[in-house]
Amino acid sequence: MKFPHLLLLLLFAIPAQAQDTVIRAGTIIHPQDGSVSIDQKITVTNGRITAIEDWSGSMDDSVTDLSDRFVMTGLFDAHSHMALVVDKRYDGGNYYVTGLLNPTAYRAVQGVANARNMLESGFTVIRDIGNNGNYADVAIKKGIDEGFIPGPHMETSGRIIAPFGAQFHLQPEKPGLGNPEYFFADGVVEIMKAVRENLHFGATFIKLVIDDQRYIYSVEEIRTAVREAELAGTYVSAHCWTEQGARNAIAAGVRSIEHGPNMPDEVLQMAKDAGVFLVGTEFTTAGLAWADPTADISAFEAEHLQFVDRLRRAYALDLKIVYGSDAVFFDAEKGRAYESFDVLHSWREAGVSNADQLKAMTSTAADLMGMSDERGALAVGLRADIIAMPANPLDDTNALYNIDYVMKDGTVYRHPGSH
Ligand SMILES: [Zn+2]
Structure with a gap:
């Protein structure tokens, strides 16, 4: 049964590898220094962050809309x-x-x-x-x-x-x-x-x-x-x-x-x-x-x-x-x-x-944990571990109780309205 097994692998592998996820982030929080970046575009490719830049482009169904959220690394x-x-x-x-x-x-x-x-x-x-x-x-x-x-x-x-x-x-x-x-x-x-x-x-x-x-x-x-x-x-x-x-x-x-x-x-x-x-x-x-x-x-x-x-x-x-x-x-x-x-x-x-x-x-x-080159910040080249919430945790970390968007390694596990 080698042939069907191979087909299955291809079915899983190819579409998942090719796709970019684009997120529009209202406010990105950088915990290292407490700074923020406003209205950003995050691009995720193959489980990693490949670009973070000022928002441009049009909002269509392909964009994950977190424009009213506070976004940070997991x-x-x-x-x-x-x-x-x-x-x-x-x-x-x-x-x-x-x-x-x-x-x-x-x-x-x-x-x-x-x-x-x-x-x-x-x-x-x-x-x-x-x-x-x-x-x-x-x-x-x-x-x-x-x-x-x-x-x-x-x-x-x-x-x-x-x-x-x-x-x-x-x-x-x-x-x-x-x-x-x-x-x-x-x-x-x-x-x-x-x-x-x-x-x-x-x-x-x-x-x-x-x-x-x-x-x-x-x-x-x-x-x-x-x-x-x-x-x-x-x-x-x-x-x-x-x-x-x-x-x-x-x-x-x-x-x-x-x-x-x-x-x-x-x-x-x-x-x-x-x-x-x-x-x-x-x-x-x-x-x-x-x-x-x-x-x-x-x-x-x-x-x-x-x-x-x-x-x-x-x-x-x-x-x-x-x-x-x-x-x-x-x-x-x-x-x-x-x-x-x-x-x-x-x-x-x-x-x-x-x-x-x-x-x-x-x-x-x-x-x-010795993994700063992989995780722990929202930065280009690192793994796409991204969370978001409605209130600003820089004002009050009780905001963390209400995290409603979770991505790990580029896969979304939770989005607003999913719970
Ligand atoms: Zn213990």
Whole structure:
């Protein structure tokens, strides 16, 4: 059956390759410097932007009319978990229980729905930072890349590598219950092996949990992971909750610190000097209280304010800050992207300007992921990841909740009136 197969390929390939898309954009926003360009013509050919110029020509049916919209490059969420859905109806809001209840296949199904929701809401790139069972993230990415399902471009961490126990508290008769959610690796030999196995099974970068136990990864252990990742052309992101964890991770040469609530100015400065990005996952009080609304709210408030204070200090030091939501909850009404956007409440509270919020969601995130020559800006030669919305996010980033046009790699996934 070789001949019909070939015909099918030709049918798909030729018309899609030849066509230009022309967009009339009312206002283009450039998050890198907060500037705008008015009444522009964007030409997209073969999934890439081939021209951006002042509008000319006539408006006919072939032109995508975004003349009353604010148009920019697609958004990034650098700390997301597509295949983790913490659903308190079943798991009491405890993701250890989630992992025990839900097999990887079901989590991949959930991830398909989350990925679609993220893309249709304006996220054209996400970094999936682990908690995927047995490589559900890699399967979802493959489905997206091969065109079976709609979703953002994904970077995948595979299984999170961590000291024994990782983020769980196990009991001695059932130590295996931490698998496959985490990849326990202690000492340089086990870490080297874990990194290689992870890369083999489809991780595009490496995620370490440094310090969620009394024993934490040493500089030498983290450096081993960094070296192995770099030899394979990628990098390490490090979950750091404690100050010592952050110090070790920075000294060892990680690319990013995730969370980092306990970083005094001196450690933030160390991160800046080392070129380390901060993906701060600045939780809102409501987000922290979600799992247990009956608990004392003041503890959550204090934790939220700790994150806001750390973001404010990092911003003042001009550290490379990247937006990452850590959204994981099931909320049928809101959806995953809505939960993600809620984290921007913390960014406003920390005094980060609207333009700099957008920068953290686009160009700085692309720098972190090493893809600035492909994505992260609306510019000629880059991939056509384009979003639009009715209100101006430079005035108020709450406008992002109402994104109603989404193109990724030149394919339109949402247009005004389609939802
Ligand atoms: Zn997370």
